Amino acid sequence: xxSYIHAPFIQHSPIKIxxxxxxxxxIGLSIAIKHIMIYLYCIVFLCCMQQLxxxxxxxxxxxNSVLNNDExxxxxxxxxxxxQAKILNVTTLTDIANLSEQTLYxxxxxxxxxxxxxxxxxxxxxxxxxxxxxxxxxxxSMQSVQLIKEGQWEKExxxxxxxxxxKIMQPEINIPSLVVHVQNNYLQDSMQTEPIALxxxxxxxxxxxCGVVAHSFKIVDYTLESYDDNNNMILIExxxxxxxxxxxxxxNIKDQEFGQGTKFGDELARVNVLARIPxxxxxxxxxxxxxxxxxxxxxxxxxTINMAAFDDEIKEDLNPKSSFLRFTxxxxxxxxxxxxxxxxxxxxxxxxxxxxxxxxxxxxxxxxNTYSIKTLPNARVLIQPTHNSTELFVxxxxxxLEAIDxxxxxxxxxxxxxxxxxxxxxxxxx
Numbered sequence: 001x002x003s004y005i006h007a008p009f010i011q012h013s014p015i016k017i018x019x020x021x022x023x024x025x026x027i028g029l030s031i032a033i034k035h036i037m038i039y040l041y042c043i044v045f046l047c048c049m050q051q052l053x054x055x056x057x058x059x060x061x062x063x064n065s066v067l068n069n070d071e072x073x074x075x076x077x078x079x080x081x082x083x084q085a086k087i088l089n090v091t092t093l094t095d096i097a098n099l100s101e102q103t104l105y106x107x108x109x110x111x112x113x114x115x116x117x118x119x120x121x122x123x124x125x126x127x128x129x130x131x132x133x134x135x136x137x138x139x140x141s142m143q144s145v146q147l148i149k150e151g152q153w154e155k156e157x158x159x160x161x162x163x164x165x166x167k168i169m170q171p172e173i174n175i176p177s178l179v180v181h182v183q184n185n186y187l188q189d190s191m192q193t194e195p196i197a198l199x200x201x202x203x204x205x206x207x208x209x210c211g212v213v214a215h216s217f218k219i220v221d222y223t224l225e226s227y228d229d230n231n232n233m234i235l236i237e238x239x240x241x242x243x244x245x246x247x248x249x250x251x252n253i254k255d256q257e258f259g260q261g262t263k264f265g266d267e268l269a270r271v272n273v274l275a276r277i278p279x280x281x282x283x284x285x286x287x288x289x290x291x292x293x294x295x296x297x298x299x300x301x302x303x304t305i306n307m308a309a310f311d312d313e314i315k316e317d318l319n320p321k322s323s324f325l326r327f328t329x330x331x332x333x334x335x336x337x338x339x340x341x342x343x344x345x346x347x348x349x350x351x352x353x354x355x356x357x358x359x360x361x362x363x364x365x366x367x368x369n370t371y372s373i374k375t376l377p378n379a380r381v382l383i384q385p386t387h388n389s390t391e392l393f394v395x396x397x398x399x400x401l402e403a404i405d406x407x408x409x410x411x412x413x414x415x416x417x418x419x420x421x422x423x424x425x426x427x428x429x430x
């Protein structure tokens with residue numbers, strides 16, 4: 001009886017049940033941990049294999065490059081060419097260091113030479129300055145240099161050479177970078193030079209300076225004639241080599257201008273200067289600056305009437321005589337002669353009447369020698385019959401005048417012993 005009761009008690013005791021549960025849990029955890037470790041080992045193995053595979057690609061690429069050496073070299077050349085893309089080389093050939101040591105002057109011309117090398121059958125598309133001279137002018141009160149002559153690229157051996165001529169406008173000189181744009185059948189490319197900074201001296205404060213710097217400068221000829229009671233009119237022919245003759249101006253002379261035949265240039269220049277000179281001056285004095293000697297050279301013209309005469313065209317512009325009226329008078333005389341012959345041959349009263357009328361008109365024109373015009377308000381009286389001529393004075397109120405000559409669209413008038421020209425647009429003769 002006792003043994004019967006004890007066996008079930010031992011078999012189903014809590015301790016045995018606990019031991020069985022502990023065993024089951026331990027076995028399960030062991031299996032789970034084993035599977036997790038296997039899974040982790042698999043992941044680590046796959047990662048290691050991937051890295052080994054990536055490292056293994058390097059010798060494969062090297063092997064492929066060895067096997068396909070020609071193709072790889074061609075691809076490498078194309079890549080380098082695309083990255084560098086240089087099919088030109090442009091440099092400043094002028095020795096800038098030596099130029100900066102020289103004494104330069106405002107108004108002087110300087111030349112800068114550039115050298116260009118073209119590669120792979122490249123050709124020049126266009127050139128420009130960076131920044132452009134126009135942009136430089138808009139950013140500053142006045143540009144430091146003015147381009148006088150643009151260079152043309154000329155081939156010399158394996159190079160192209162171009163020389164640009166600049167005029168110095170300001171003491172602080174800044175020549176922008178020259179940019180050259182080229183292209184061939186495959187590429188477009190550009191390259192620019194370094195900007196050039198120089199310094200110049202200004203001479204405008206010197207008394208009597210005419211504004212010209214030159215390698216050589218001279219007075220070729222001059223002609224002086226009386227203009228009115230207080231003034232003479234002078235025509236001066238000047239010649240300069242390597243000079244800025246376009247800046248020439250007689251000191252302390254208000255009315256002056258360049259006449260016909262003027263020719264500017266960076267090498268040889270010739271100008272004709274027409275000016276009205278007060279008779280009270282004993283001489284016309286001015287000076288220019290000689291670049292070679294680095295000194296001022298004084299020139300003088302006596303303000304006395306000489307025997308030389310102006311050209312006929314200049315004399316007609318300055319003197320109070322009428323080529324227009326002279327021509328019309330000759331025409332009237334010819335017509336008068338025709339009617340006189342008609343009267344004598346035909347004994348015609350009509351011819352005699354017309355001849356008398358023509359004779360009266362001719363006599364009136366010879367003695368009167370006038371042509372009536374009326375100016376508009378603020379009419380300008382000019383030295384010469386050209387739109388850009390120097391202005392003598394302005395007639396404020398409408399005034400009736402007698403023209404002594406007519407040329408193109410201008411009337412010559414004599415006002416208070418002063419001879420000048422008035423445009424037809426400033427008169428009632430429309």
